[in-house]
Amino acid sequence: DAGVIQSPRHEVTEMGQEVTLRCKPISGHNSLFWYRQTMMRGLELLIYFNNNVPIDDSGMPEDRFSAKMPNASFSTLKIQPSEPRDSAVYFCASSPLVGGGGTGELFFGEGSRLTVL
Amino acid sequence: LAKTTQPISMDSYEGQEVNITCSHNNIATNDYITWYQQFPSQGPRFIIQGYKTKVTNEVASLFIPADRKSSTLSLPRVSLSDTAVYYCLVGDHRIKAAGNKLTFGGGTRVLVKP
Numbered sequence: 016d017a018g019v020i021q022s023p024r025h026e027v028t029e030m031g032q033e034v035t036l037r038c039k040p041i042s043g044h045n046s047l048f049w050y051r052q053t054m055m056r057g058l059e060l061l062i063y064f065n066n067n068v069p070i071d072d073s074g075m076p077e078d079r080f081s082a083k084m085p086n087a088s089f090s091t092l093k094i095q096p097s098e099p100r101d102s103a104v105y106f107c108a109s110s111p112l113v114g115g116g117g118t119g120e121l122f123f124g125e126g127s128r129l130t131v132l
Numbered sequence: 133l134a135k136t137t138q139p140i141s142m143d144s145y146e147g148q149e150v151n152i153t154c155s156h157n158n159i160a161t162n163d164y165i166t167w168y169q170q171f172p173s174q175g176p177r178f179i180i181q182g183y184k185t186k187v188t189n190e191v192a193s194l195f196i197p198a199d200r201k202s203s204t205l206s207l208p209r210v211s212l213s214d215t216a217v218y219y220c221l222v223g224d225h226r227i228k229a230a231g232n233k234l235t236f237g238g239g240t241r242v243l244v245k246p
Contacts, residue, residue, distance in 0.1 A: 058236035106175045119225025123175025
């Protein structure tokens with residue numbers, strides 16, 4: 016399997032521009048998570064989906080952030096308008112919905128490094 | 133969700149055993165303890181998970197005392213490539229709906245020196 020695929024790997028944009036980050040989870044995984052990582056705040060959970068349905072978006076910083084999962088194989092995280100304080104590495108992770116003896120292991124993508132000037 | 137406390141950083145030398153203790157005083161009955169490893173410029177990677185006593189795999193061992201208020205990740209004979217940040221997470225990963233939030237704390241930065 017190819018693992019979780021994120022794009023773009025790097026994005027540099029100017030304040031006020033719209034940013035869209037993309038994620039393709041591992042096939043068969045039912046849960047998808049978006050995290051943000053900065054030196055100051057560490058790894059923050061922004062939102063997660065189960066079976067394409069957003070379950071908890073309480074970690075989304077503000078209305079400028081939105082996430083969608085139109086189908087089981089694709090999700091987007093959009094920031095509009097972007098601000099310098101949004102600069103961070105954004106990780107997408109997927110996991111199978113757990114049953115039996117599963118560990119609920121999260122499989123992370125390589126991240127999208129966003130720089131907002 | 134159970135809050136976790138880990139040391140911020142630890143230094144070690146190649147070939148030594150590294151033990152990282154995580155405190156989780158308010159762990160719930162259904163909570164499991166999971167450890168992840170993160171290398172620079174990569175996403176975290178699952179290492180090990182346990183509920184009680186001891187769990188061992190090819191990478192590490194996890195020791196959990198009877199009261200489960202803490203856990204210790206043990207990395208045997210570390211090498212330079214084990215330099216990473218190690219995160220302790222506590223929660224019930226089996227919850228399939230709201231509440232299944234996997235929250236990472238600050239982690240422990242382990243530096244392995246030659």
